[in-house]
Amino acid sequence: MKRNVLIIGAGGVAHVVAHKCAQNNALLGEIHIASRTPAKCQAIVESVLAKRSLQQLGVVQAHPIDAMDVQATAALIRATNARIVIQAGTSFLNMSVLSACIATGAAYIDTAIHEDPDKVCEPPPWYANHEWKRRDECAAAGVTAVLGIGFDPGVVNAYARLAQDELFDRIDSIDIIDTNAGSHGRWFATNFDPEINFREFTGTVWSWQDRQWVANRMFERRQEWELPAVGRQTTYLTGHDELHSLSGLLEVPTIRFWMGFSDHYINVFTVLNKLGLLSERPVRLPGGQEVVPLHVVKALLPDPASLAPTYQGLTCIGNKVRGVKDGRPREVFVYNVCDHAACWREVGSQAISYTAGVPAVAAALLIAHGTWDVRRMVNVEQLAPRPLLALLDEMGLPTRIQDAQGDRPLAQALPQAPRRTGPRHAGVRVRS
Helix, strand or coil, rough: CCCCCEEECCCCCHHHHHHHHHHHHHHCCCCCEEECCHHHHHHHHHHHHHCCCCCCCCCCCEEEECCHHHHHHHHHHHHHCCCCCEEEECCHHHHHHHHHHHHHEEEEECCCCCCCCCCCCCCCCHHHHHHHHHHHHHHCCCCCCCEEEECCCCCHHHHHHHHHHEEEEEEEEEEEEEEECCCCCCCCCCCCCCHHHHHHHCEEEEEEEEEEEEEEECCCEEEEEEECCCEEEEEECCCCCHHHHHHHCCCCEEEEEEECCCCHHHHHHHHHCCCCCCCCCCEEEECCECCHHHHHHHCCCCCCHHHHHHHEEEEEEEEEEEEEECEEEEEEEEEEEEEEHHHHHHHHHHHHHHHHHHHHHHHHHHHCCCCCCCEEEEEEHCCCCCHHHHHHHHHHHCCCCECCEEEEEEEHCCCCCCCCCEEEEEEEEEEC
16 A cells, blocks of 8 residues: 655755655655745755656645644645655754654654754753653554664664674674765865754764763764775764664664764864854844854855765765674674765765665655554664665665675675565565
């Protein structure tokens, strides 16, 4: 049975989600895109049609919505008969959209942890501050809510679960590494929503070390890695969503997140931060008007979606896992490499949006088929990773494994995996 999809948001991630839903509308049915800026939604509709992304003839429609309005969002879910809602807008909307899904019985998917606009870097574990408080509501309503199914968080959570289930007898540490070796050609820009981007790095850096939360300052700890396809990359210890679920749901004593930053980004960020221009608190101007400095900076920076046409280079994101297998120490890197230019050719996006958007649609397919339709709230590491990773192999985000035996595709590294006979996994057929 087809499951109509409602996509909340009209940015770069929503753009990718719409194209990938269209590529699989034989199962996902009608595709509806809604945000406060219906013109942007309509532009996505036109892009889907221009790229001929639809798997078969079907509905792709734009709608206006203020997703902070729970009743209005619930009404739109009912009007579109959407059975799956993908929250691809700002993470400030998560709890409102989840409320609308609980009210209507629609499945809920998001790609990042909820944020309160008035709070930056709440106490860990972050999921306990908002999402996990609503587990009982989801279970009582029989609503499937899959949290944080972008790439990181999301696919890296599945990598961690895969490592626990199949690659190790005991895991001692997981280092999640996110690097972007691409270039967008602008003097300065962020790869996703500038407001969310900067808020992520102005607070305390929390990491999970020796089974406890450890606090650091941003850019305090630096680490270099030799990575497949992108070579030697410099990264910094950063707080991130997935640490806050993995630390509680998997028995791993140390989990850290490392993100790559150029010296130029760090210099610009530091100046803006020291001047107070990254503050989320309003300031009063001499004329009496109030402005939020961070909102001004966001308005002046390029729209991340506008970076896509000229973006060149690769991203590399994965988990460096250390532990023991069969009584011997083992180290494995489970990862994906994505090409900015290839993403532009396929769906008109850059790789940062692509890696966040494609997994959300894979989750929608698994829910529509029933494989992940668990009727409760879950983080990705609570779900079977094989169906997700098999779908992603076909949808443009293949997984590779690097270890002492070499560097191989997932199916070769895990020979016990079912042999591929075409783009059908767990009963889900995807467009290849």
